[in-house]
Structure formats: C-alpha cells, structure tokens
Amino acid sequence: MSEETNVVYVGRKPTMSYVLAVITVFSGSNSKEVTLKARGQSITTAVDVAEIVRRKFLKELKLSKIIIGTEEIKREEGGTRNVSTMEITLTRG
Amino acid sequence: MSEETNVVYVGRKPTMSYVLAVITVFSGSNSKEVTLKARGQSITTAVDVAEIVRRKFLKELKLSKIIIGTEEIKREEGGTRNVSTMEITLTRG
Numbered sequence A, B: 001m002s003e004e005t006n007v008v009y010v011g012r013k014p015t016m017s018y019v020l021a022v023i024t025v026f027s028g029s030n031s032k033e034v035t036l037k038a039r040g041q042s043i044t045t046a047v048d049v050a051e052i053v054r055r056k057f058l059k060e061l062k063l064s065k066i067i068i069g070t071e072e073i074k075r076e077e078g079g080t081r082n083v084s085t086m087e088i089t090l091t092r093g
Helices: A015-027 A042-057 B015-027 B042-057
Strands: A006-009 A033-039 A061-074 A080-092 B006-009 B033-039 B061-074 B080-092
Touching: A006 A015, A015 A033, A015 A042, A033 A042, A033 A061, A042 A061, A042 A080, A042 B042, A042 B061, A042 B080, A061 B042, A061 B061, A080 B042, B006 B015, B015 B033, B015 B042, B033 B042, B033 B061, B042 B061, B042 B080
Parallel strands: A006 A033, B006 B033
Antiparallel strands: A033 A080, A061 A080, B033 B080, B061 B080
C-alpha cells in the first residue's frame, strides 16, 4: 500500500476542499506522495492547491513532478476536442 | 543576444495570439528557448499555448522546465492577496 500513489482529482469545488483532501492523505501514516490531476480551467485550481498546501500547511513538502499534456474528449455532437491536462506531485521530503 | 531568454507573458487575449507570438520568436534565427509566464486564471491558457505549439506547429520542441509559484499582489483597498504563477519553458531540441 505504501508504494501506491494517492491521486486527488481537482475539479470545480472550492479550492480549500482539495487542500483539505491533500492534507488528509498526508495524515495517513504511509502516504509520502500525492498527485493532483486536473484538466481545462481546473488547472489553475490545482496550482493554487499545491501552493497553498506547500506554503501554509505542510512546509516540508517538495514539488517532485509537474507534467502537462493533452487529452482528447468526445463531443456529444460527434467529433473530438482537445483539453489540456496537468499533474502535480507533492512528496514528503 | 542568443543567450537571452525570450519571455511571452500570457494574459487575457485569445490563446492563438500567444501561440503565434511563440512561433514568431522561434522563427528568429538565434532563438532556442521561449518562456511562457502566466498568473491566476491565465495559467490554463499558458498550458494550452505550450501544448498547441508543441503538438500542432513545432513538434521538435521540448518542455524543458515547468515552475509554479506564488506572488503577492497589493490590493487597492490595502493589504495583499496571493496569486499563483507558472512558467513553462519550451526549448528547440
């Protein structure tokens, strides 16, 4: 279990609810790493969450990985559109 | 001159105008690197710009650096608020 990566999906809830989710995961005894995943407009929220957790709450955390990418999403009316994605991994130093 | 980093500040204009700005910089003979800088809601646009340039136009580019941070901004009514920032550096491989 300690080898698993914990993922928090960031969406449209208030920023602080994701901050709390990350803090809760790190309170688990074996959790050394949390990855925030977001796409589209939620990318900004994911960056806010990482910065707030790191600066206000768990100052020993390091940003170990930041990845950006593109995902293809099917439109309801047919065809696809591209949406940007982001993953931010916070690691207990 | 060739050692300088070219910076494109991403704000509220349409995404494609920043895509064009990045492509224009790379058309200059000595430009091997462009850094996109954004803060707040424009962070999502910066990610979109990096992905569109890299996937649709200049496929030889690499994402050489992604940095996130926090900036303090003075409120007009006094005091400060924090805003998240992001820098994405694209490098000609």
